[in-house]
Amino acid sequence: MLTNSRLVHQPHDHSRCINAALARANDICAAKNARMTTTREAVLRLLWQSHKALGAYQLQAQLSELFNKPIAPPTVYRAIEFLLELGLIHRIHSLNAYIGCPFPNSEHSNLFMICTQCGSVAEMTHNTINGLLQSASEKANFTLKSQSLELSGLCPQCFDHAETSDND
């Protein structure tokens, strides 16, 4: 089991997350002969500003501000598509939003824990679950190609806040 759950849900030096993500991204681009352009890097950086998923139009607004000129939707979606293809970000289907991938090199199919309160998203790779999904698919003669596993609930912090305010 591999997860960034602790990092997501506890105070930490977040600049290290961002730098690590950008470094990984550059490595992967180099390895795949892909170009990490200004727009793409900006989108990746924005998605790493927090451990929350951002929608395409939130990214658009922030990009426009960053570049001090209007950025149109296709530009944003192109960058998203590129980063998705390289495995540097994920699409969170239940939110129509996107988030930086903390372990882009792992081939693992991942599981997301989405806080419905604060919007934070932690990612987890769970080999036992993946194995069971594979064998359940096989039993059904279903040829598994990809998966989207999204858990919704409360992150530790939001749960604590909820508990505390209940006691008011």
Place this chain on the structure above:
Amino acid sequence: MLTNSRLVHQPHDHSRCINAALARANDICAAKNARMTTTREAVLRLLWQSHKALGAYQLQAQLSELFNKPIAPPTVYRAIEFLLELGLIHRIHSLNAYIGCPFPNSEHSNLFMICTQCGSVAEMTHNTINGLLQSASEKANFTLKSQSLELSGLCPQCFDHAETSDND
């Protein structure tokens, strides 16, 4: 493990699926003092015409044809919302589409196997997986409320077709 996978992927007397689904829906409405209106029943019936997920606007078109008058999106979405709340249908996030639930009474959180070729969707409840998801959440101090588990791949039939045409 409970699944309608065989039913979905093999020829069967589909009218029995539809009738069973409508009967279950009526029971559940009676139990919950909810109204199964014409529109709602029509949407449920349309979603049970096949074992494929339908988008809201596909439903709109089919409803309009069925009632021989234009049906506006809010009407469709209201029916969808109602059926979702009663657990009679599911939303497939990765498709932005909806499908009839084959076991609406079970409290189980379910898993979908989506054929990317023909669009069929089989549903499965897998207690071991659900247990692991719960315990993985607990380990991460994540309070699990709901889940969306969507597997994409090839259903048995489409896989067979693909194999066969490979040999041409």
Place this chain on the structure above:
DNA sequence: GTGTAAAAAGATATATTATAACATTTTAGG
């Protein structure tokens, strides 16, 4: 049966998310 309040549906407008199509600019490599 009629009146009434609540629920549902109709109607219109618009928000949100995503893509198509074509023009222009930037980039890597010859």
Place this chain on the structure above:
DNA sequence: CCTAAAATGTTATAATATATCTTTTTACAC
């Protein structure tokens, strides 16, 4: 530098979903 490919800009529009207000239908009290 020149060129082809890649990336981005620009404009328009498709696809999905919701807000708001009006009208109709329904359950049920009387």
